[in-house]
Amino acid sequence: MKLLVKDAPHIRSNDSVRKIMIDVLIALLPAVIGAAIFFGWYALFLCAIGAVVAELVEWFIVRVLRKQKDFMPDLSAAVTGLLLAMNLPPTAPWWLLLIGILVAISVAKQAFGGIGQNIFNPALVGRVFLLISFPTLMTRWINPVQFFSTTPWDAISSATPLGILKQQGFSKAISAFSYTDLFLGNIGGCIGETSTLLLIIGFLYLWYRGRVNPVIPASYIGTVFLFASVMYFVNPEKFGSPLFHILTGGLFLGALFMATDMVTSPMTLRGQAIFGLGCGITTMVIRYFAGYPEGVSLAILLMNAVTPLIDRAFKPRVFGEVKS
Incomplete structure (x- = not known):
């Protein structure tokens, strides 16, 4: 029996990227609930589809385009999608969020090689891209509304x-x-x-x-x-x-x-x-x-x-x- 000694540091940990990202999603949950209370169900809808669509976009890029068959989602894309949604005004149309997610995941993250390789925060890259490309839609603000308001545009516009x-x-x-x-x-x-x-x-x-x-x-x-x-x-x-x-x-x-x-x-x-x-x-x-x-x-x-x-x-x- 041979004893194989590898380079230091000899550190063992039960942590994983997935566990860390789950904690981040849990930490963002209070602000998401607050957003639903202040801006209505549509804000909650944007947060939910942001997290889900970001995971789907990353899966497609890695599994289909880059053909990495061993890819297992680590929820880092969900964090990116959720943070991007939280950086949008409550009046943002759903398709605007989808464009931002495509830029954040494909350009700011996967183009650099995926998690751990990206230079810039992907959610912020998506937000700044949308701010430059759609300045009017990205600066339409409203006062807080009731949760069961039919659409965010029922609210009074504000600064x-x-x-x-x-x-x-x-x-x-x-x-x-x-x-x-x-x-x-x-x-x-x-x-x-x-x-x-x-x-x-x-x-x-x-x-x-x-x-x-x-x-x-x-x-x-x-x-x-x-x-x-x-x-x-x-x-x-x-x-x-x-x-x-x-x-x-x-x-x-x-x-x-x-x-x-x-x-x-x-x-x-x-x-x-x-x-x-x-x-x-x-x-x-x-x-x-x-x-x-x-x-x-x-x-x-x-x-x-x-x-x-x-x-x-x-x-x-x-x-x-x-x-x-």
């Missing part, structure tokens, strides 16, 4: 808090929405981004399960808070309060569930802190000085591109080597 801040100033924005509404999610916005409370509950579950750590979210949200605090003292009416900025838009959805993507974020803790810092600064620069009132998606994608450089700059020391 998001960040949109009001951009166009009419902070006084108008804060008079239209209380901080309680901003925290609970009783405001207009994308399907899954409005409720800070429900997103935090989901993230705490992931943290408890050991799937994520709080370095990137803390660095990201903390940077946004500090940046907004400085600008608030410069011109409070134009730039808005720091609390307003962290409770509005897609900051918590992006910081908690997309910037923390294991594949597209740095591996070391120092690198993750730099990643969150870059996301926060870029987000606020876009919000304050660009034409678009929100900057989370673009900020995370930009930092995804920088992730390899961050990993190289902050790679851990190798112990036991002899310096030449």
